[in-house]
Amino acid sequence: MSRSKEALVGVVILASVIVVTFGTLWLQGVTLAATETEITAVFANVGVIRPGNPVKYRGVRVGRVREITVDPGGELVRVVARIQEDTPMPADAVAILAPESLFGDWQLEITPRDRFPEYRYAQPDDPDHLPGYAIPDISQLTATADRISADIEILTERVGIAFSEETARNVASLIDNVEEVTQRLSELVSQQAGAFTDVTGEIQEATQRIGEAAASARMSFDQVGETLSREELARILEDLAVVAENTREFSGDLDETGSELRGMAARADSTFARVNVLLAQVEAGDGTLGRLLQDPAIAMEVEGTLQELQLLLEDIRENPRRYLRLSIF
Amino acid sequence: MTRILSQPFISMGRGATLLAAGIGRWGMLTAETVRALRHVDVWLRLLVPQMARVGVDSVPIALFIALFTGIVLSLQASYTFTGAIPLYFVGVLVGKTMMLELGPVLTGLALSGRVGANIAAELGTMRVTEQIDALETLAYPPVAYLVVPRVLASIIMFPIVTALAIAVGIAAGWITAIQLLDMSTAEFVNGLTLFFLPFDVTYALIKATSFGFMVATIGCFFGFHTRGGAEGVGHSTTRAVVVSSMVILVLDAFWAVTLL
Structure with a gap:
């Protein structure tokens, strides 16, 4: 075993120890300087x-x-x-x-x-x-959400209990009613749509007629224009002159009649004046009529005479032979 | 007919027996290894050379794997997080994944192929060439001489190599995020430190240590129990790699269940 091999082993071991030690410290965030x-x-x-x-x-x-x-x-x-x-x-x-x-x-x-x-x-x-x-x-939040979901489940069960068969029937009935109302509304809308269609048709017809009337008026205006432009206007003006002359004559007659009426009024005035005098005499009790109106005794006498005359007439009616005798032979 | 029907059960029972026997022999070798720790004068001078073979020589392959793992992690994280998730979570994913899972596991798998196979082949060859028998004949403790240094070297060097691999993987993901994903260093580091716990490093080192122990002991076990000639050596090597890889994955799940 050479010494270099031994040194190499030592280097490898030392390098590994350094890597592990400093690497661990560095990854842990340990800063040796600070x-x-x-x-x-x-x-x-x-x-x-x-x-x-x-x-x-x-x-x-x-x-x-x-x-x-x-x-x-x-x-x-x-x-x-x-x-x-x-x-x-x-x-x-x-x-x-x-x-x-x-x-x-x-x-x-x-x-x-x-x-x-x-x-x-x-x-x-x-x-x-x-x-x-x-x-x-997040796990605690999840647990909280889990509790909330459990509460919702309980609530749902209670709603399910409250939502009985009768409630279901009522809801079904309500739905039917709504459906019926909807249908009626639909029909109403359809009818209104028909009426609207009719009105629209009438409006169109009226519009058409108005158009036709406008056309006719335009034609009339054209005719009037043509008439005014032709000689008929002179003739009409002449007729109008004749009418005016007749009117003027009629007005003269009316003036004469007015004069006569004024004379008649004057005569009436004098007649009324005399009547007034006569009435004043009557009120004063002058004359027979005045005394008759003013004297109660005369009036009573007249009344009595009239009653007697009435009795007489009745008696004559009942017993005509007493007063009237007819003999031919 | 009965024989045909009973054959699967017979095979299953035989397999279970062999498995239990293997586990028992592995346990006995492990216990013997612990006992052999007292022969310090035997294994100590062999420890550093084994650490060089197990650890230093494995650094390139471990860092190579970690480098591309970090790059891929960063790219896939950005691809996954496009949209609703902020991109600084790329740092979270790269850091956490490299520390908790891919760093220890990929390094362990790579080293099981390299170290476990090496140990099994070396000891298997010594077994079939009767070198181990010669040591026993000379009253030289073969376990203290052959097994203890390798196991200790693996226990020491696996975490070291894994730590370097994790660092390289994270650095690769960081550079990838900056260069290819239009992320800033502050964003990546923010994600990297956001959920970091010192225990993440401890967890990774615990896993790597356990992987080293298992890879070394399994390699020694299959090497020690090699039978036959060269074919037996090859067979033991293959089995050592396969079993140690499987054990790494099982241990990975075990630590995830027990420590996280």
């Missing part, structure tokens, strides 16, 4: 965080998770991480475990508490430890 410090955060649970997962501050990778242990009391989980010593730590810093992406890789993020004040952070016993909160992972 100084690191250790932080501890406590959580109620840690989701799927594992040693080696990155620690980030404001999105910048500043370290790695080193160790995860359950607290002896069993209430909390302590996560130890190594971060760069110069990492600025907020006064109210908290640690949040959250998925780094959708593919199962998680991270520990150091953030001020007021960024997510709504989270229920686990409270550490040691004031140097950070309160922590783990955002529910």
Whole structure:
């Protein structure tokens, strides 16, 4: 065995040890040059965080998770991480475990508490430890969705119970009614469509007639135009002159008649004046008629005379032979 | 008719018996190897030469296999991840696969063909040429002289060669990702470190150590029990390679079940 062979074996072994050692440290994120410090955060649970997962501050990778242990009391989980010593730590810093992406890789993020004040952070016993909160992972969300689906299933069963046979019949009846109403509406629409068609036809007919009337009017206007343009207009004007002359003569006759009427009115006026005088005498009790109207005794006498005359006439009617005797021979 | 029907069962029983006998003889040789560790003065001076033969001489073939394994892994990962999965998962797949599976297993299979066959052929030849018998006649412990250095060299050098192969495979995948897949170093390293656990390395070394132990002991076993002439040596060599390859795969599953 030559010494060079032995040296070669030593080189291979040394190279392998170096590769394994430094490779492991490098893949773990251990930087020998940088100084690191250790932080501890406590959580109620840690989701799927594992040693080696990155620690980030404001999105910048500043370290790695080193160790995860359950607290002896069993209430909390302590996560130890190594971060760069110069990492600025907020006064109210908290640690949040959250998925780094959708593919199962998680991270520990150091953030001020007021960024997510709504989270229920686990409270550490040691004031140097950070309160922590783990955002529910997809399995927990799936479990929640599973519970929701179970609730929906129960709800569906209850709806199924509530949806009895009678309800089904009612719904079927309702559907039938709706179908009937729909059918009637359809018929109504059809009828209205027919009426509309009729109206449309009538409108078309009226339009046609209006068109024809317009054509006729146009023809009449044309005829009038032709008439006005021909000699008939002169003849009509002459006839109108004759009519005007006759009217004028009739108007003269009317003037004469008016004169006669005016004379008759004057005579009537004088007659009425005399009647007035006569009536005034009557009212004054002058003359026979005046006394008759004004004197009650005369009136009573006249009335009595009339009654007696009436009695006489009745007696004559009943007993004509008493007063009238006819003898021929 | 009865003989024909019973023949499969007879063969099966005979095979099981031979298997049990073989395992028993292998166990006895292993136990004798452990006992022979006390002969330090015998095996120690032979250890380094065996480490050179088992480990250093096997480095080229192991790195060659790892190199192309890393390239293929990177390309196939990018081909598979095109679309919904981010490309930095190429780093995850290359790193995890090389460390947990392909690095140890492919190196173990390669070394079983090279080292296991070498040991079986060498010891088989010594057996058929009665060199081992001569050692026994001279009261020189043949196991301490022949088996212990080879087994120890394999136990030591298999993990070393495997570690180098893993590193080369990952580096090959990294270069492939940068040069052929338009990935950046930051993306690949991000994926490489994303799910890395120190236990991954420990797991790979445990597997490689176990593979080395089995390859060496199986090779020694078949070499020690070689019968006949050159044909027997060839037969033992073939059986050593086949059995050690099968045992590597069985052990691979065993460690996956027990350690992961």
